[in-house]
Amino acid sequence: MSAATASQAGGPAVVAEARTEALFLDFDGTLVEIAETPDGTAVPATLVALLGRLQVAFDGAVAIVTGRTVADIDGFLAPLKMVVAGVHGGALRLGADDAVTRLAEPIADNVFERVTRVVRAVPGVLVEHKGTSIAVHWRAVPTASAYLEAELRHALAEVQAEADLILTRGRRVFEIVPRRVSKGAAIAAIAELPAFHGRRPIMIGDDVSDESAFEAAEHLGGIALRVAGEHFTDEIADFRGPAQVRAWLAALVERTTP
Numbered sequence: 001m002s003a004a005t006a007s008q009a010g011g012p013a014v015v016a017e018a019r020t021e022a023l024f025l026d027f028d029g030t031l032v033e034i035a036e037t038p039d040g041t042a043v044p045a046t047l048v049a050l051l052g053r054l055q056v057a058f059d060g061a062v063a064i065v066t067g068r069t070v071a072d073i074d075g076f077l078a079p080l081k082m083v084v085a086g087v088h089g090g091a092l093r094l095g096a097d098d099a100v101t102r103l104a105e106p107i108a109d110n111v112f113e114r115v116t117r118v119v120r121a122v123p124g125v126l127v128e129h130k131g132t133s134i135a136v137h138w139r140a141v142p143t144a145s146a147y148l149e150a151e152l153r154h155a156l157a158e159v160q161a162e163a164d165l166i167l168t169r170g171r172r173v174f175e176i177v178p179r180r181v182s183k184g185a186a187i188a189a190i191a192e193l194p195a196f197h198g199r200r201p202i203m204i205g206d207d208v209s210d211e212s213a214f215e216a217a218e219h220l221g222g223i224a225l226r227v228a229g230e231h232f233t234d235e236i237a238d239f240r241g242p243a244q245v246r247a248w249l250a251a252l253v254e255r256t257t258p
């Protein structure tokens, strides 16, 4: 029988059906615990095998929807290659052997330099250049967030004529992204792939940029499951954290794999 009740593993009492549903999974804060730095992320030994088994159980209808680059995700999950919407929907890799399609222009050098000038003024802040977006991490210096936000907004206003970028807030990070990309738009595109088409989407995420993905999943008749953290409180979240998400997925795959 290919139905699983999530509550058996803790987490939401959702019945997931591997033959008729598709999984869309955020990465940081959802599949893996938040770390002090982007490079410090630890991938649990069992996660790669778990995702591989889910791909089989769902006949390929499993995608990672992340703010990370596709290359980052490939590195974390090696040797597994998945369908990935990277850089908050700015890059798509629609099949394991496909090339990455960029849906936005790379951030121009002058914008990156302008942002770097802001960041240099605050020791401890990290900047991640991801091609079509820039992440400014202030986890190590939380008191600097208001200053950074004001300065980054000012910098973006200066370059607005040449680049249509917006500033979004993530988990102790400001992300500079093209206005017209989103995780939600990426889910709509992936849902058209043969492996995903006609399946009910289940999107699991923990952060602001997952909101558009939740909306897209619900628009397609699916459901949104929230993970507790800096964005969702325990009261409104469906999962206490990534460990519970992994346990829920593991229970699901156990019950759906003959």
Ligand SMILES: O=P(O)(O)OC[C@H]1O[C@H](O[C@H]2O[C@H](CO)[C@@H](O)[C@H](O)[C@H]2O)[C@H](O)[C@@H](O)[C@@H]1O
Pocket: 026, 027, 028, 029, 030, 033, 034, 035, 036, 037, 038, 039, 040, 041, 065, 066, 067, 068, 069, 128, 135, 137, 139, 170, 171, 172, 173, 175, 207, 209
């Ligand atoms: O969409 P996601 O998969 O959740 O990616 C969102 C961002 O995740 C990373 O930053 C976050 O995780 C870091 C490591 O745990 C943490 O140090 C940081 O404070 C978090 O904001 C990643 O570095 C970003 O590029 C992603 O956009």
